[in-house]
Amino acid sequence: MKNIIGIDIGGTTIKGGRIEGDIIAEQLSEETNALEGGNKTLSILMGTIKKLMTKETTAIGIGVPSVVDRERGIVYNVQNIKDWDEVHLKSLLEKEFHIPVFIDNDANCFAYGEKIFGKGKEYGNFVGITLGTGVGGGIIQNNHLLNDANCGSGEFGELPYLDATLEEYCGSRFFTRVGNISAYEAALKAKEGDNRSIELYNEYGKHIAVLVKIILLVIDPQAIIFGGSIAQSFKLFDKSMYENLKNFPYPNSVKKIKILVSELQNIGVLGAGALCV
Incomplete structure (x- = not known):
C-alpha cells in the first residue's frame, strides 16, 4: 500500500485520508451536508478525494453505513443521507478518477482495518x-x-x-x-x-x-x-x-x-x- 485513499462516509462528516505504507500521511474532514441531497454529498466526496490524491495514488477505498453490492459498487439505502437510495458509486468515481474503487459497509471496514493494520493481524x-x-x-x-x-x-x-x-x-x-x-x-x-x-x-x-x-x-x-x-x-x-x-x-x-x-x-x-x- 504505497499510496491509497481511504474514505469514511458518515451521516454528518466525510473523513478521508491518504495512506502511505502503514500511516495516514494526510487527512481531511468535511461536512456531509446530508440533508441537502445526494448530489451535494457526492460533490463533497469527490472534492475530498481530489484534495487527497497525488499522481502516485493507486486506489480508493470507501466505507458507507449501508448495504453494498461489492462487485458492482452500488450503495443502497444509506441512512442519514438524503436521496442515497441507490448510488452507483464505484462507476461514478472510477469514471472521474480513473483508478480502482472499492466499497463496503463501514463495520466490515472496521474488521478488515483491524486485519490489515491492527490486532487482527x-x-x-x-x-x-x-x-x-x-x-x-x-x-x-x-x-x-x-x-x-x-x-x-x-x-x-x-x-x-x-x-x-x-x-x-x-x-x-x-x-x-x-x-x-x-x-x-x-x-x-x-x-x-x-x-x-x-x-x-x-x-x-x-x-x-x-x-x-x-x-x-x-x-x-x-x-x-x-x-x-x-x-x-x-x-x-x-x-x-x-x-x-x-x-x-x-x-x-x-x-x-x-x-x-x-x-x-x-x-x-x-x-x-x-x-x-
Missing part, C-alpha cells in the same frame, strides 16, 4: 464489533472478509432481544434509556466511583455477554475485537461480561476466545483504505 478468523450509537459487525474468515451475498452478515445488533433488539442494549441508547445519561458521562462518573454508573456498566456487561454468546455459537471465531466509543470503557464492563459467560454451554470456547479492544486511531479511514489490499 495474527488471527485468520475473527469478528470485529463496533459499539457506539449502533452495533455493527464484520466477519473475517480465512484472512478475508466473509463473501456474503448482501454485505449484511455480522449485523448482530439487529437480532431480536428482550423487548427490542441487541442494539438497544449493547449500543449507546442503553445508557440513555436505562440511566438517562450518555455512555461517556456514565464512564466518567464510574471512574470517579459513582455507584449508579458502576452498576449501569455492570448491567451493560450482562448484555454484551449475550452478544458474545451469539457470536460464539454462530461464528466460533478465534477472537472478537471491539471498537467504537463505548469499547474504550471496556474495563468498566469486562468483569461483568466474563461473569455472565460462565453459564455458556461450551466453557472451553469461552476459555479460548480472545476478546480484545482496538487501539487504532482513525480506524474508519484505515479500514476503508484496507479494502484496496
Whole structure:
C-alpha cells in the first residue's frame, strides 16, 4: 500500500485520508451536508478525494453505513443521507478518477482495518464489533472478509432481544434509556466511583455477554475485537461480561476466545483504505 485513499462516509462528516505504507500521511474532514441531497454529498466526496490524491495514488477505498453490492459498487439505502437510495458509486468515481474503487459497509471496514493494520493481524478468523450509537459487525474468515451475498452478515445488533433488539442494549441508547445519561458521562462518573454508573456498566456487561454468546455459537471465531466509543470503557464492563459467560454451554470456547479492544486511531479511514489490499 504505497499510496491509497481511504474514505469514511458518515451521516454528518466525510473523513478521508491518504495512506502511505502503514500511516495516514494526510487527512481531511468535511461536512456531509446530508440533508441537502445526494448530489451535494457526492460533490463533497469527490472534492475530498481530489484534495487527497497525488499522481502516485493507486486506489480508493470507501466505507458507507449501508448495504453494498461489492462487485458492482452500488450503495443502497444509506441512512442519514438524503436521496442515497441507490448510488452507483464505484462507476461514478472510477469514471472521474480513473483508478480502482472499492466499497463496503463501514463495520466490515472496521474488521478488515483491524486485519490489515491492527490486532487482527495474527488471527485468520475473527469478528470485529463496533459499539457506539449502533452495533455493527464484520466477519473475517480465512484472512478475508466473509463473501456474503448482501454485505449484511455480522449485523448482530439487529437480532431480536428482550423487548427490542441487541442494539438497544449493547449500543449507546442503553445508557440513555436505562440511566438517562450518555455512555461517556456514565464512564466518567464510574471512574470517579459513582455507584449508579458502576452498576449501569455492570448491567451493560450482562448484555454484551449475550452478544458474545451469539457470536460464539454462530461464528466460533478465534477472537472478537471491539471498537467504537463505548469499547474504550471496556474495563468498566469486562468483569461483568466474563461473569455472565460462565453459564455458556461450551466453557472451553469461552476459555479460548480472545476478546480484545482496538487501539487504532482513525480506524474508519484505515479500514476503508484496507479494502484496496
